[in-house]
Amino acid sequence: WEPEVLIISTPPDKHDEYIRAALKKGLHHFCEENIWTYDFKEVERISREKSLVSAPSCSFHFLPIVQKIREILKEGIIGKLHSYQMTLSTYMPSWHPGEGSEYYARNPNTAAGREMVPFELIWLNHIFGSPQSIGGITGRYGNLPGGSEDTWSAQIQLETGGNGNLTVHHGAVPIIRKGLCVCEYGTMDFNLISGEILVHIEGSGEQRISCGSSSEILESSYFKEINTFINTVKGLEIWPHSYFKSALATAALGALEESSKSGKREEIDARRQPVIRI
Numbered sequence: 001w002e003p004e005v006l007i008i009s010t011p012p013d014k015h016d017e018y019i020r021a022a023l024k025k026g027l028h029h030f031c032e033e034n035i036w037t038y039d040f041k042e043v044e045r046i047s048r049e050k051s052l053v054s055a056p057s058c059s060f061h062f063l064p065i066v067q068k069i070r071e072i073l074k075e076g077i078i079g080k081l082h083s084y085q086m087t088l089s090t091y092m093p094s095w096h097p098g099e100g101s102e103y104y105a106r107n108p109n110t111a112a113g114r115e116m117v118p119f120e121l122i123w124l125n126h127i128f129g130s131p132q133s134i135g136g137i138t139g140r141y142g143n144l145p146g147g148s149e150d151t152w153s154a155q156i157q158l159e160t161g162g163n164g165n166l167t168v169h170h171g172a173v174p175i176i177r178k179g180l181c182v183c184e185y186g187t188m189d190f191n192l193i194s195g196e197i198l199v200h201i202e203g204s205g206e207q208r209i210s211c212g213s214s215s216e217i218l219e220s221s222y223f224k225e226i227n228t229f230i231n232t233v234k235g236l237e238i239w240p241h242s243y244f245k246s247a248l249a250t251a252a253l254g255a256l257e258e259s260s261k262s263g264k265r266e267e268i269d270a271r272r273q274p275v276i277r278i
Helices: 012-025 040-050 064-075 112-128 214-233 243-262
Strands: 005-008 028-031 054-056 081-089 131-139 151-158 163-169 176-183 186-191 196-201 205-210
Touching: 005 012, 005 214, 012 028, 012 040, 012 054, 028 214, 040 054, 040 243, 054 243, 064 112, 064 176, 064 186, 064 196, 081 112, 112 151, 112 163, 112 243, 131 243, 151 243
Parallel strands: 005 028, 028 054, 081 163
Antiparallel strands: 081 176, 131 151, 151 163, 176 186, 186 196, 196 205
């Protein structure tokens, strides 16, 4: 007996060696969310040659509220997207509080907020379109130990037109995950923690939609994700995400951090991944 599938759930800076092993040994694999995406061209080439399913994580594709936001935009009832804004505030000390500095999210290279920039962009890109260029700043405004930044803030030009704004915090106590998009005929507010969407169309009033709070449906969404991977290996479903799309999201993090240093907008190139901090 030999395994057919590899599930990669290591810290982000250890993914590459296991992806490489899966490709070499001809194993289908699922990989948790990345900060650096393994060479997407190599993954796609070897996967095609060996008929492998190589699945980078896209957990929030399976979240009912994300699916509903995308559906509303596709229906066109609020018209063409002009801009979106998204804020995530997660408190890094609340991540595995029983663990110390050995835990990857306490390391500046794999910090909680740094990881969450591409995590958020994966589902935001899925809804609103891929990023083309980015400008932004990173900063340290809190008092967490370690000395690294605790805030990443980006202004994103989208390939499909319009723009996005994403801010990720990991040094503030409030837990927030909500956004707003402004479109030609109306607006849409969304709160991923409460699972609530508020659609406002000029002249037609408001519609409130409840998709279930994250405490109620998050685990079932993770189950759907891994089950979809298994069914894709069996040939029953198609994995909805790719290493190229993952590379765009992680490259956007790198471009954001570069923009913070250069003071200029940076083009997003999937081949240019974030700097590894030693």
